[in-house]
Amino acid sequence: MKILLAAQQSKVVYPIPAYGFWAEYLRNGLAEAGHVVIENEQIDWARGLLPLSPSERSRWLDESWSATTKFARDQRPDLLLGYFFPSQVAAGAVAEIQAAGVPCVNFFCDNVREFREPPAEFRPFALHWVPEFEAVAWYEMAGWPCVHAPMPAWVPAWARTPPDTETLPPTFIGTHDILREVLLGQAVALGMPLEIRGGSWAESGFDKPAPETRSWSRALANQWTLVRRDGWRALPNKLSYRGASSRFRAVLGPHIRTAPASGEELLRTLRGASVAVGVNRFPSFRHPFDTPASYSRLRDIEAPMTGACYVTEWAPGLDRLYDLEKEVLAYRTPEELAATVGGLLADAERRKALRQAAQRRALSEHTIARSIGRISAFLGVK
Numbered sequence: 001m002k003i004l005l006a007a008q009q010s011k012v013v014y015p016i017p018a019y020g021f022w023a024e025y026l027r028n029g030l031a032e033a034g035h036v037v038i039e040n041e042q043i044d045w046a047r048g049l050l051p052l053s054p055s056e057r058s059r060w061l062d063e064s065w066s067a068t069t070k071f072a073r074d075q076r077p078d079l080l081l082g083y084f085f086p087s088q089v090a091a092g093a094v095a096e097i098q099a100a101g102v103p104c105v106n107f108f109c110d111n112v113r114e115f116r117e118p119p120a121e122f123r124p125f126a127l128h129w130v131p132e133f134e135a136v137a138w139y140e141m142a143g144w145p146c147v148h149a150p151m152p153a154w155v156p157a158w159a160r161t162p163p164d165t166e167t168l169p170p171t172f173i174g175t176h177d178i179l180r181e182v183l184l185g186q187a188v189a190l191g192m193p194l195e196i197r198g199g200s201w202a203e204s205g206f207d208k209p210a211p212e213t214r215s216w217s218r219a220l221a222n223q224w225t226l227v228r229r230d231g232w233r234a235l236p237n238k239l240s241y242r243g244a245s246s247r248f249r250a251v252l253g254p255h256i257r258t259a260p261a262s263g264e265e266l267l268r269t270l271r272g273a274s275v276a277v278g279v280n281r282f283p284s285f286r287h288p289f290d291t292p293a294s295y296s297r298l299r300d301i302e303a304p305m306t307g308a309c310y311v312t313e314w315a316p317g318l319d320r321l322y323d324l325e326k327e328v329l330a331y332r333t334p335e336e337l338a339a340t341v342g343g344l345l346a347d348a349e350r351r352k353a354l355r356q357a358a359q360r361r362a363l364s365e366h367t368i369a370r371s372i373g374r375i376s377a378f379l380g381v382k
Contacts, residue, residue, distance in 0.1 A: 001376060002036045004072055004102070007083040009039060010046035017175070017199075019046055021263055022083050022152070029154040029368025030081075040071045048088040057087065065093035072097050078381045080104045081372075086121035094124040103127065103379050109151055111135035112295040113282050116231070118142050127378060129371065132295040133317025147378055149371035150321065153301040153362075155267060160363060162307040162355040163271045169193045170341050171273035173259070173266060174299070176200040178244050179281045179292050183313075185248025186334035192341050194255050194277065197269065201256045226285060234285040241289045270308040274351065275341050278303065278312030296321065301366050304328060304358035309351040311340050321366065327358040 007023040023039075030037050043064050052060060072080060080097060084106050094104050103126035111118065112132045118139055122128065128146040130136050139146040172184060175198045188194050226234050260266040270276045280294035287293045294315040303310045304327070312318070314330040322328040329344070331337040344351050376382060 001078040001372075001381060002038065002075070003030055003372075004068075004075065004077040004080040005030070005037050005039050005082075006043070006045055006068065006080065007107075008046045008049065009041070010044045011041070012044060012046065014046055014050060016046075016049055019049065024263070025152050025154040026081065026083075026368060029152060030372060032154070033367075033369035033372060035372065038075055038077060040067055043067050045088070049085065061088075061090045064088075065090040069093050069096055072102050073100060077102055079376075079379065081107065081375075083107045083109075084122075086119040089121040089124070091121065091124045098124070098126055103381065105129060105375055105379075107131075107152065109298065111138065112293065113284065116286070118144060127375060129375065133315075133320065134295065145378070147371070147374050149374055150366040151296075151298040151301045152368045152371060153298060153305055153366070154368060155302070155306045156264075159267050159271065159306040160359070162352070162359060165272075166274045166351075167272040168269065168274065169195055170275040170277055170345070171195045171197060171269060172277040172279065173269060174198045174279060177283050178241065179283050179289075180279050181248055181252065182244060183279060183281065183334055183337070184277075185251045187338045187341075188255060189248070189251050190335065190338040192338040193345075194341075195257045195273075196252065196255050197257045198259050201252075201259075230284070230286045237288050238285045241283075241285070244289055267302075267306045270303045271306050273308065275344050276303045276308035276310050277337070277341070278310060280313040280315040280318075300328070301362060305362040305366070307355050307359045309344065309355050310358055311337065311344070313337075322358060322361060327354065327361050329354070 005023065005026055007026050008019040009023045027037050045064065048060055048064065080102055082104065098104055104124070105127045106122060106125040107129035108122070109131050111130065112135050123144065126145065128139055128144055130139055130146045130148055131151045133148070136146060136148045170193055172194060174180065184194060184196065223235065226238065260269055278297065278299045280297055280300070281292040282294065284293065294313055296315045296318050300312055300318065300321065304322070311329045311331060314332050318324065318330055324330045329340050331340050
C-alpha cells in the first residue's frame, strides 16, 4: 500500500513530552512490511500539541489540513494513517479526504488516560486503532469502527536477538510522576536494587505541590472544570493526592541516573538491564491515589521486542499480549515487584528464558506489519 503518514512529525524540537519516536517507529515498521510511506515534510504536526491560542489553533488547523488535503489529492495514497489528538483534527478535511477515496485511520494511545469516552472530534475517521484493552468497549458502544492492536513499536536488526551479557542492574526508564515515585520508592525501600533513568527525576527532583489559588471565583471555576472533565468523584480523589509528593525523595535520590540520550541508547539500556521494569499506572483524579488505573503502555511492546527480561505492572489485556509466567512477568503491588525482581536476580537461566520467549512473541505477533495487515483487511484496501 501507499500510506500517507501524519504522526506528530516536525522539524522543530518542542519542549513537550517526547513524540518523535512515533513517526520513526511507524515509518520503519511500515516500510519493512513492504509499504510505501509518504509524508508531507512541510507540515509541522507537532506544533498542534502546543497550548495555542484559539486564533493560532484555527490558523494551524486550516494550514495543516489544507496542505494535507492537497497532498492526498496529488499523491493518491491508499490510506492516511495518523496519530492525532482531538485538538489536531479538522473534521471537514478528514471527510473531504475520505470522499476522495482515501480512508483515514487514527491511532491514539492514551484514551484511558485522557478521556472517559471517545472524543467527538474522532468521529469522522473511517477506522480507529485502539491499543488499550479497556478503550475498545468505548468505541464499540459509540458505534465507531475500531481495531484493537498493540502499540506500534519497531526495533532495528541488531536488537532482534537477546543480548549475550547483562551490563546494568534492574532499570526503570520513564519520566517522573508521583505514582511512579511512590510505587518505585516502596519497592526500593523493601530492598529492591534499581536504577531510574528518565526526564524530570534528576532535573527538578520531584513534583512540587501547586500553589494555592487565592481567588474563590477562580478556585470554583477550576473545580467545575475538573468535575466536567473527570466527574464528581474527581473532587475527593484530588484530595487523596495531597501530601503524597516527595514522600520517597530521600529513598530514590541515590538511584537516579541520566536519561537515555537517544532511541538507540534507550534500547541498549533495556537490553542491558538484568531486569527491565515497567510501570503502567497513571495519575488521574478519576481514580483515588491508592487505587490508580492502569493500561498497557508502549514499553510493554518495546522492551520485549528488544530482548529485555521484562517485569511490568499488571494492566487489563496484558495477558492477551503475553504468557505472564513464561514470557513477561507482572506485578500488582510494590511488594510483588520487589519479590519478583529479587527472584529473577537469583535465577539467570529464567531471565534468559524470559528474554527469548518474550522477544519471540513480540517480534512474531505484535509488529506494525501485523497491525497494518489487520487494518487493511478491515478497510478492504491493499
